Amino acid sequence: EVQLVESGGGLVQPGGSLRLSCEASGFTFSSYAMSWVRQALGKGLEWVSAISGSGGSTYYADSVKGRFTISRDNSKNTLYLQMNSLRAEDTAVYYCAKDSVISTGGWFDPWGQGTLVTVSS
């Protein structure tokens, strides 16, 4: 069974940093691109970032470019999102999602349960 388990969320002050992790199991992790998608409370879904299966290609939403960094460790089956210079508007549940292809550009399935990031003083 494919499983994605996020961790690392929490309360952080504006301007602070946080690193999210997503541990994957049940599939050949390096064969699939991965994405982070966030959802503010009561709001819709916003794609944040994607990374190819090898880790050689990364993509970002304009809203996080230059502040967030996506990476992966295929030896540990783990996806990361380093979030710096956090703002109140980054407050959301962050989901990791498995892409359907190795290079990005596929649908997302499955999604993890999400981890809540709250940016507040």
Place this chain on the structure above:
Amino acid sequence: DIVMTQSPDSLAVSLGERATINCKSSQSVLYSSNNKNYLAWYQQKPGQPPKLLIYWASTRESGVPDRFSGSGSGTDFTLTISSLQAEDVAVYYCQQYYTTPFTFGPGSKVGLK
């Protein structure tokens, strides 16, 4: 960026009746080289992550009941629930995966009448 819009924002449907949700993209998500529409539909119930229903605009994900169907091409798409069941109460999102940034529609909330 490709902007995704959905209509209606919400709808109330009686059990056993049809629910129809429309999704429009600001530019075509049909890739001419393979004639595939890079459009997916997701269902999200309260407190749960989104669940994939449909990909390639009309291909039902394994295990998804056949009362769910997707149609459309280019810029206009539709998700139809042919006979609404109580467990279908949820928010439904369309998403284009044609190009980054991957974008979602704002969601359509389906409830019971």
